[in-house]
Amino acid sequence: MRLTKFEVARVLGARAMQISEGALITIETDKSSTLDIAMEEIKKGMVPLRVKRPKIGFEE
Structure with a gap:
């Protein structure tokens, strides 16, 4: 899954905080x-985090 720039920013911040806390x-x-x-982990696809996106669909 390709991340948007907003998702990258969120994952980067969350992962950097995790690393700083040990x-x-x-x-x-x-x-x-x-x-x-954290950025290097993101580029290599080695971040142990998941991005959950809302389901967008058509409702009748």
Whole structure:
């Protein structure tokens, strides 16, 4: 699933907060900033978070 720019921003913030609070990092990296690490995880598709979108459909 491709994320919108708004979903990326939300996931980035949530994941960076998790990392800053001591969550395990899912990739090997030499970065030290939690935002940089989280962005790299997003780019590699290794973020342990899910985005739940509302169902949009036609109701009769």
